[in-house]
Amino acid sequence: MASAFMFGTLTPVSAASALPFNDISGSFAKSEIVELVKEGVVDGTGNGKFEPKKNVTRAEFVTMTDRLLKLSSVQADMASFSDVTPKSWYYGWVEAAVQLGIAEGKSKTQFQPAANITRQEAAVLIVRALKVDPGTSSAGQLPYTDSKQIASWASSYVMAAHTLGLMSGAKGQFRPSDPMTREETAAVLDRVLQDKVWAKAIHQTTDLGLQLGWQNGLTTAQFKEKIKKTNVNTLIPRWFFLENAAVPVSNYADATLSTWAKQNNKKVWAMLGNHSDSVLTHQILSDESKRKAVIQKLAGYVKTYGLSGINVDFENVSPEDRLPLTAFISELGTSLRSAGAVLSIDVSPDLGTDWTEAFDYEALGRYADYVVLMGYDEHWDGDPVAGSVSSLPWAEAALNRMLASVPASKSILALPYYTRDWTLQSGGAVSEELSLIQQGQRIKSVAYNRVWDETSGQYVVSYNRQGVQHRIWVEDGRSLALKTMMGAKRNIAGYAYWYIGAETDDIWSSLKNAMRYASY
Template sequence: MIKPQKLVTLFAAFMLAASTGPVYAASGSSSLPFHDISGSFARDEIVDLVHEGVVEGTGGGAFEPRKTVTRAEFTAMTDRLLKLKEVDGDIPAFRDVPRTSWYYGWVQAGLNLGIVQGKSDSTFEPKANITREEAAVLIVRALKKEPAAVSAGQLLYQDAASISAWARPYVKAAASLGLMEGADGKFRPKANMTREETAAVLDRVLQISSWDQAIHSTPASSLQVGWQNGLTISQFIAKVKASNVNTIVPRWFFLEEGTGSLSNHVDASLLNWAKQNHKKVWALLGNHSDPELTDDILTDPAKKSSVIKQLTAYVKSYGLNGINVDFENVSPQDREALTAFVTELDQSLRTVGGVVSIDVSPDLGTDWTEAFDYKALGQAADYIILMGYDEHWGGDPIAGSVSSYPWVESALDKLLRSVPSSKTILALPFYTRDWTLKEGGATSEELNLAQQGVRTRSVAYNRTWDDNLGQYVFKYQKQGYTHKIWIEDSRSITKKYVMAADRGVAGYAFWYMGAETPDVWTAMSNAARYASY
């Protein structure tokens, strides 16, 4: 990428005349994007950021370089610098950032990735001017730096004592990175940032070659797997079109009683659409959650062979990309038989160009997961899909999250000790539960994300962000009972997405298509881009 060169002398301007970059006169030139920046010390940085789509004028051809910058404006410019998109979050984070405001999506996008924070749990103060020390914190955090604690005595500024303790590490880091400097021996931490100062700071990020290259690169693609559930074919197609999903899992094959027979629900219209739109198809193989039926197929060599031959023939004849094995409630006694089945199925599908993925629950050391030999399955299958949900499930007498951050992180890390990250897919939930707290134990109602939003907006909104759990906890009263919802939304999903990306997983799966709100797809696109930096 060629940027406008910095004009520092007449000689430099002369030399630039022969270059491919644009040349701007040293004073009021009509070729400048704004009529009031020719005398600004950050003129060239402003021009550069206009080309990048990071800064805009204030109207009437003006930039107003010495005008102060609000917290919302600084957030929006930082998001645009990082090539992030606005996130129209279904769950508003702050009461003073209304969904109708121009900056709503920018604040939500920055908050989801931990780039910005509120002034309190419920307020952001978007219209407040951003101070120099606040700007230092935000830009350093945006560059994924978490500096160690610093005392005032470690800062070489005459006014170091006036820098807030929480900002000192970031001020030092900003100076070390060459992003923010003081003047006349002072940092002026409480002074408001101006538009020209902001442009200078943001453009300096692009002068760091590693960040410039990362920002202007396309993130590597990963598997994005969407399960079909409860939708018509046309509804499912519409949801996939509006998503990031590149691999679909339609519910097409199920074990049936008999001599190794399979039910076949292949839909030609969905298959043709997927091929025309370059979507991979991993048809689901289910067992109706029937342990006896599953045992019968897995332990009878003739029936097992019949199922594998049928699946192989279907993959070949329909041009499928693979099979997703979704066996639930498998008896512990079938542990070796399940591994053998997956091994033989994978070997057979390889002959026709198909892959095998198998869905597994987190290893909790219970009968529910005893049938999964994680290490052996990781060697046998092409992909292991970790179902990162049902931490608390329907029928659980104890209320809690369906997918808290520490629970998912622990489950993924445990799996990765047995399965390579290149074979691991993390499945995320598009649902939660509304818990009714009673003396004899809690009961719950499953909600998809859209229903969750309606529920939280229909009653007095009382929620707090639990940073340890990585989600909002929402409480309300109804018919004499306390209700609690551990909210799954674009913010909680982003946090888990980035955590898994940092571990190099092969991709993500989503249970289930149609249960989400539209903002989660934008949020995950941002997460994928930001995780690549």
Template sequence: MCTSAAANIFSVNTAAAQSGNNAAPFVDISNSFAKQQIMDLYRNNIISGTSGRKFEPKKPVTRAEFMAMAIRILRLKPTANDLPSYTDVARNSWYYGDVQAASDLKLAYGKDSGKFRPLGRITRQETAVMIMRMLKQQDVGQTWRSVSYKDNGDIALWAAADVRKISTLGLMNGNAGNFRPKDSITRQEMAAVLDRILHNPRWSAELKKSPSAGIQLGWQYGSTTAQFIKQVSNSSINTLSPRYHYLQKDGSVSDSTDPALISWASSHGRKVWSMLGNRSNAELTHTILANDQKRSWVIKQLIGYVKKYRLHGINVDFENVQASDRSNLTAFIDELAAELHGVNAKLSVNVSPDLGTSWTAAFDYRALGDRADYIILMGYDEHWAGAPTAGSVSSLPWLEKAAEKLVAYVPRKKIILALPFYSREWIKDTGAYSGDITLVRQGEIARNFNAVKEWNSGMGQYVLEYGKQGVNHRIWAEESRSLSLKAAMAADRGITGFAYWYPGAETKDVWTSLKNAVRYASYKFS
């Protein structure tokens, strides 16, 4: 199939959908057993013709076509990932965004050697596997009837369970007692299956849901007010956290608030949680936290700023707090929360993953969670700048472990997961730290230096390797696919929102991928 013809298969039929016209949109479906289903899918903008007014109902469905159908029926959006998942899915192909979106959510997998084989045909047993994966059908708690097709012996072992499931659900049935597992599925057969999904009341209700975006917080870093406004305008961020306030040696709290940002946020429906930082100064932090009068003075100043600028909240970002200040930090948060709630403002507290080290010993998860409105888990720096070994900024298993520990102490409705919009460049042979890089720069490096890219399924991210000025380098990449897995993990656990360090460092595809991840995670098909 040529690219131009293929592109027409999934063109949006907005006019047809709005008109409600019951006339057949294609000249070659009058004798198709799936005529009505084809028309339903056409009106729902899930499928259209191959060329002109032809549908070609008996034509086999390709892998790329199926991914486009899946993304549309799940009400997701194609994503133009900055780092392509497959070597044979070109950026300018009509199906690039669909295949990438499906890969981000683990709905699509390659065939071999980093290839997707987008124009390869899909068999009926492959269809069963893909649709059961798409609908999240699991064996746990459900009874699946035995498959009794005449050609049971032809069904591959890897597909047998899903053929049993899809038959039990009534989505695919045999023909003359045969399932025909190795036959290519035709366009009319696929239309019949997909239309049954749309007409399942429970599944249809799930697909019509509009999940809440929750809190989407972005910290301002290295940008002017004008730049930050532009960054936020091109994102999903609904809560701004500019770095306006810091503890000072004399016990005062600095104020660099820009009223222009506050005004813009107010007129554009965004909240502002101004950040209070300690610049990782453990000694200064101890001096203030350990003294009742100094704590009270800091809190009084903050409440004054909240009133003066009509802030919606304060975000406390204290790092490198001494373990001996654990109770002092809790007391400060307790007192600050009470005062903020008195002026109808929120309190969020940033915490690092509990690794059993002195770096996190001051964070009493349970106590802080009881007092603050939100706890923000900074889900990065698994391997920090200058770490003894090279590695990921935030591998999926590491982040899952960190989230599980926090969930054990803090209500899920209070947890916000902060995701990294950066990665780190390491010198491969020595493991030495080379520098922090934005996701934009990461993509440029991958292309400019022809990086070898390999997906590490255990870590949930790509590892890039390349030569630069005669030295071998390595990056554990963060991008749409890895961030989607992290977002889905959090959404599956009922975490209330996300934060990002930092807006302006991301590639634009990231926002679509994150929205897809949250929407798909919200579906409860079983």
């Protein structure tokens, strides 16, 4: 119960009191505690007390570290540990830290949130949270008389914490297995804020860059309501499609969305699609007059609906249309820029197949303002081999391939808000597409086994139904955060999400945390 109070509302103190708590005047960390209260990192245990000598649990230390880094609590759709339940006060804080690689469990299934955190565990967690490479120091190199008592997995972190001035021993000892007290924790966390570089990073506002969200299967009213819960600042309604010669572009625009977007400080990049029709696409792209007719229509729509841009999403384009597609993008880009709008084009990962042969990355990157890499369909509908729709190594390789030709400042990584439930059969796997909402519902409805796969950067869920084995490579806050941080390391322009409404609400906190943490 005391732990619950610790992260509740500050206990009121009298106006005459100079301190936020009535039991810290004799604490060696008095000033640090006061500073951390102002920062919103710590608070009291109730009745005007801080209890500086009280031991800190693993859940409490993680929570304070998250708050120090200005991260948000994440109510993950699926719990990472069996002993950290969604109803616990620390659930969201543990999940936030686990998703970013700051904290780990005591085992694959247990976090032991109520266990006291030891000094060596605290050293590991704070050094990892600050993204410091601990090196490979051994116990024999540590300046403590009890260095042999420090676990091998913690020795390099203890050395790093010592070198950074974050943690020191007493009377020549580190006391690795002793629990951290609340005043010791306050002292360590405040030392981070006393460093000008760390403090500046922590207090800066995170630039989320471009945040694109496609509309799919939602009415305008539903789309607007969903957008309110997201980080999205650029809307992509699927309004325009290539059609026949008589009507070069079909128009499904809703002017009320443009008005709403402007009122809510958001941009609209309306999508131009091709119905995945390679024949129609060839007929239009290969004919200069037809290309011109499409471009004129789009330029008019930009003015009519007050659009900030057009997003071209052509799929199943024939390899023979590589040059005509490039010409179309060049001509459309020139027209849109003269109208004060930008042009983005969606491209598939270059896997050396006919599916992507039509995309000249270098040329498209030159003529378009942005190139959106659709970082999904590693394994697709109809693929006889089961696997992830977007494993971390695959997405990373695909983005690296594009960045070799397209500037990072023009590159956007699109992430999947869907996955596949694979039925494993002797003749080959078959799959069912699931939104992230459906994924959570499916997993919760069955008896499953789940393991974290370091290679793919995803949980893999296995279950049996009617004697048939199923497998799901899970897309969730943790897997998507890893891909987001991977993109952030490359300084890309932003992210896109296919599609709005398919995600669980927790995803947005996860991604915002990932972008903030990546900025440090």
